[in-house]
Amino acid sequence: MAKQKFKTEVSQLLQLIIHSLYSNKEIFLRELISNSSDALDKLRYLTLTDKKYKKIAFNPKVSISFLNTDKEKTITIEDNGIGMDKEDLVQSLGTIARSGTKKFLEQLSGDSKKDSNLIGQFGVGFYSCFMIADKVEVVTKKALDSKAYKWKSDGKTGFNIVDTKKETNGTQIVLYLNDNGHEYANRWSIDNIIKKYSDHIAFPIELNYTEEVDKKVENKTDQINSGSAFWKKSKSGLKKKDYNEFYKALSSDTEDPLLYIHTQAEGNLVYSTLFYIPKKAPFDMFRADYKSGIKLYINRVFITDDDKELIPTYLRFVKGVIDSEDLPLNVSREILQKNQILEKIKKNSVKKILNEFKNLLSKKREDYTLFFEQYGIPLKEGLYQDFENKDLLYDLMLFKTNKSDGYVTLEEYAKNMSKDQKSIFFLTGSKINELKNSPLLEVCNSKNIEVLLMDHEIDEMVFGGGMHKYKDFDFKSINHANALEELGDKKDKEKDKTNKNIDSLIKKIKKVLDNQVKDVVSSKRLANSPVCVVADSNDPTAQMQDLMKQMGQANFDTVKPIFEINPDHKIVKKLSKMPNNKQFKDSVLLLFDQALLVSNIKIENPGDFISRINGILEKSL
Ligand code: ADP
Ligand code: MG
Numbered sequence: 225m226a227k228q229k230f231k232t233e234v235s236q237l238l239q240l241i242i243h244s245l246y247s248n249k250e251i252f253l254r255e256l257i258s259n260s261s262d263a264l265d266k267l268r269y270l271t272l273t274d275k276k277y278k279k280i281a282f283n284p285k286v287s288i289s290f291l292n293t294d295k296e297k298t299i300t301i302e303d304n305g306i307g308m309d310k311e312d313l314v315q316s317l318g319t320i321a322r323s324g325t326k327k328f329l330e331q332l333s334g335d336s337k338k339d340s341n342l343i344g345q346f347g348v349g350f351y352s353c354f355m356i357a358d359k360v361e362v363v364t365k366k367a368l369d370s371k372a373y374k375w376k377s378d379g380k381t382g383f384n385i386v387d388t389k390k391e392t393n394g395t396q397i398v399l400y401l402n403d404n405g406h407e408y409a410n411r412w413s414i415d416n417i418i419k420k421y422s423d424h425i426a427f428p429i430e431l432n433y434t435e436e437v438d439k440k441v442e443n444k445t446d447q448i449n450s451g452s453a454f455w456k457k458s459k460s461g462l463k464k465k466d467y468n469e470f471y472k473a474l475s476s477d478t479e480d481p482l483l484y485i486h487t488q489a490e491g492n493l494v495y496s497t498l499f500y501i502p503k504k505a506p507f508d509m510f511r512a513d514y515k516s517g518i519k520l521y522i523n524r525v526f527i528t529d530d531d532k533e534l535i536p537t538y539l540r541f542v543k544g545v546i547d548s549e550d551l552p553l554n555v556s557r558e559i560l561q562k563n564q565i566l567e568k569i570k571k572n573s574v575k576k577i578l579n580e581f582k583n584l585l586s587k588k589r590e591d592y593t594l595f596f597e598q599y600g601i602p603l604k605e606g607l608y609q610d611f612e613n614k615d616l617l618y619d620l621m622l623f624k625t626n627k628s629d630g631y632v633t634l635e636e637y638a639k640n641m642s643k644d645q646k647s648i649f650f651l652t653g654s655k656i657n658e659l660k661n662s663p664l665l666e667v668c669n670s671k672n673i674e675v676l677l678m679d680h681e682i683d684e685m686v687f688g689g690g691m692h693k694y695k696d697f698d699f700k701s702i703n704h705a706n707a708l709e710e711l712g713d714k715k716d717k718e719k720d721k722t723n724k725n726i727d728s729l730i731k732k733i734k735k736v737l738d739n740q741v742k743d744v745v746s747s748k749r750l751a752n753s754p755v756c757v758v759a760d761s762n763d764p765t766a767q768m769q770d771l772m773k774q775m776g777q778a779n780f781d782t783v784k785p786i787f788e789i790n791p792d793h794k795i796v797k798k799l800s801k802m803p804n805n806k807q808f809k810d811s812v813l814l815l816f817d818q819a820l821l822v823s824n825i826k827i828e829n830p831g832d833f834i835s836r837i838n839g840i841l842e843k844s845l
Contacts, residue, residue, distance in 0.1 A: 228318060229382040238379050241351050249404060252356055253414070254421035254473065255349030256301045256397060260286045261425045263305025263395060265526035267367055270306070272525060272553055280367055280393065286425070287445075288418075289432040292409040297401040299409060304394035307366040313375045313385055317350060317362065349476065353397070354379030356405030360397065367393040415448055424454040424470050426524060453524045455498040455545050459486055471500045475517075475543050479503050482595055485544075485580045487573070495569050499544035499577055505598045509541055517543035520560075522551045533561050536574060538606035541599055546573070578616045585620065585633070593631060596622045607686045618694050623676040624656050626665050632674075634694045640674055646710055647700035650676035652684050652767050654824055663753035663822060664702055670751050671711060675702060684768050703765040703823075705758045705786045708749055726791045729800040736812040737787060740828075747788035754793040755819045757785035766825045785825075787816060810836050 230238070264284040270277040284304065291298045308316065353360055358378060365372035372390035377383035390396075401409055408414065411433045418429055429449045434441050454470045468480045475481075481500040488496045508514040518534040520527045524547060535542055550565050560566060581603075585592040596603075606617045622631035627640075637648060649668065653659045659677040668675050678687065686692065687699045700707045726746050733744045742760055750756060759765045763783045764772065789796050795815070802808045817833045820826070827833055 227382050227384045230318060238351050238354055249355040250417050252353045253417045255352045257286055257422045257425060257429060259350060260301060260303035260305060261427060263303055264427050266306040268525060276368060284427040286427060286429045287432060288414060290409045290414065297406050297409040299399045299401065300396060302396040304392055307393045307395055308364045309366040309369055310373050310385060313373060317375055318383055353399055356401055356408060357399040358402040359400035362395060362397050363388055363390055364395040365390040365393050418448045421473055423449045424473060425449050426451060426453050455496045455547055459488060477502055483580060483584060485577060487576060493565065493568060494550060495548040497544065497546050497573050499542050501542060505541055514540055519545050521545060521547035522553050523549050525553060536610055538602045538609050539577060541602060542577060574613060578613055581620050601680060601682055604682045604686050625674050625676055626660060626669060627674045637674060647698045648694060649700050649702050650678050650687055651702050652678045652765060655679055658824055663750055663756040666751035666753060667708060667749040673711065681771050684771055688768055701765060703759055704761055706761050725800045732804055733812050736809050737816055740784065741787045742784040744787045746791050750788065750790035754790050754795040755815045756788050757819045757823060758788060760786055766823065787819065
């Protein structure tokens with residue numbers, strides 16, 4: 225067969241991998257062993273569930289051997305797993321099927337530690353062998369097939385595939401080591417790397433070598449790994465270091481996890497789960513095609529790592545293993561999804577995970593804060609996905625507020641409330657800094673009332689709907705008119721009435737702003753600013769309207785804001801004495817635009833705004 229070129233992104237990727245992983249190049253062996261283990265998992269599943277495969281004698285193992293002569297240095301990794309046919313070879317080793325490739329290339333930072341982390345996440349593990357080899361040969365035969373193939377590549381230009389002979393099903397990979405790889409062609413290096421990265425692999429990993437005994441060279445074989453399913457090991461014998469190492473092997477992350485949660489349930493339902501929370505959110509957490517982080521086993525038999533139903537979507541950043549003894553092996557995925565036992569395990573797992581988060585919050589606030597900065601947004605999704613665990617999820621929320629630079633929990637917020645406060649106030653927008661300086665906060669600041677500052681779209685969706693309650697408290701957005709009514713005292717109202725000038729000013733302003741506002745009112749919330757805009761009590765806020773437009777619901781009429789003016793402000797007082805001339809009109813329009821701008825709402829005509837400002841500048845300079 226003629227030589228086939230790699231897809232361009234493959235050769236690009238190969239170069240990047242070779243450079244970025246250079247300091248961590250020994251992981252090639254972990255990646256190849258992990259692929260062999262996957263291949264054995266797949267075949268085991270078939271032999272257990274599919275009659276056609278029953279005739280295959282399944283004696284799973286991974287064998288490793290090496291050659292170290294002056295002429296040639298090689299390492300060979302062989303398994304008797306599922307194997308590949310021609311199409312598999314082209315698909316798996318000649319293209320990068322995952323849509324993440326482009327994203328991957330964009331995300332490379334040049335920092336090899338970070339980048340090697342990414343490589344694992346993107347599942348381009350096989351290519352890592354070109355760091356230490358300048359030629360790689362893959363001889364493989366798919367289970368039940370009669371034909372075998374040899375794939376050959378230098379990792380630079382392309383690959384070719386030829387027919388070949390192979391007795392048994394499975395895959396043999398020969399690495400022709402380059403200068404960077406010479407150091408690995410010996411018993412000790414291989415032994416060390418396997419112990420370090422692959423000890424938990426559930427199949428025997430054997431190392432073949434020769435030894436001189438009584439002047440005769442003998443062939444020897446050792447099993448290197450301990451080979452038991454890690455999550456089934458007794459918890460008391462496991463140390464944090466062991467958990468961390470298993471995590472790295474499982475996830476290909478190079479950093480330790482933030483948290484691990486190991487459960488071995490006995491009794492009615494026998495299952496083990498081991499969950500990890502990565503320190504950094506997976507790169508694809510906000511992509512629709514994110515990769516599931518949970519592997520399902522039934523009594524140590526690998527079933528799938530591609531079932532997004534195994535954990536609620538809002539916990540999609542959790543990585544780990546679910547292993548149940550009570551599930552039937554021979555079931556289709558559709559049936560599995562409706563399985564009562566699995567449902568129960570999932571439910572228990574979610575509770576357990578959320579409770580561990582809560583634990584972290586109460587015991588290690590700093591760690592929790594880092595956690596929340598990574599995962600706060602998906603957890604908020606939980607507030608509208610997981611009604612059952614709503615209370616637990618509320619306890620996990622952290623908020624910035626007008627009164628603190630750090631975060632507060634709702635419990636802390638409630639503790640700080642004044643006795644007659646009935647609602648939890650919040651303000652939505654797009655940046656914390658901008659929110660902190662919002663005129664809408666002025667009265668709250670002066671009365672020392674705490675307001676949650678919410679800077680993400682999801683906040684509007686979760687808390688803005690008015691469906692949520694924490695304990696007995698409603699959530700109230702102060703982007704709305706009247707939101708602060710419960711705070712108002714009589715004095716304010718009396719003061720209003722006495723201020724007759726303001727009524728006529730309001731009439732004049734209404735004429736100018738006519739179809740741009742829903743109403744103009746005298747404000748009870750402003751202290752230092754002359755004006756602000758708010759949404760009417762039952763209207764969506766400007767942020768919500770943006771969100772609805774983004775989601776394709778553009779066919780609603782934009783709802784106009786209410787314009788509030790501060791009767792005690794110098795500018796407003798001066799305005800009330802002005803005749804209804806062009807300068808008055810310009811001033812009102814300027815004030816209105818600045819009220820929009822400070823709330824980060826688009827103004828209709830920036831050009832007009834600028835020329836009005838310039839008019840004033842000209843006069844004042
Ligand atoms: P990943 O393991 O994340 O899928 P890799 O680059 O490590 O990515 O491997 C790519 C693909 O090549 C695998 O998904 C698998 O289909 C195939 N493959 C690699 N090694 C083997 C093997 N030893 N036996 C069977 N298939 C293999
Ligand atoms: Mg792999």
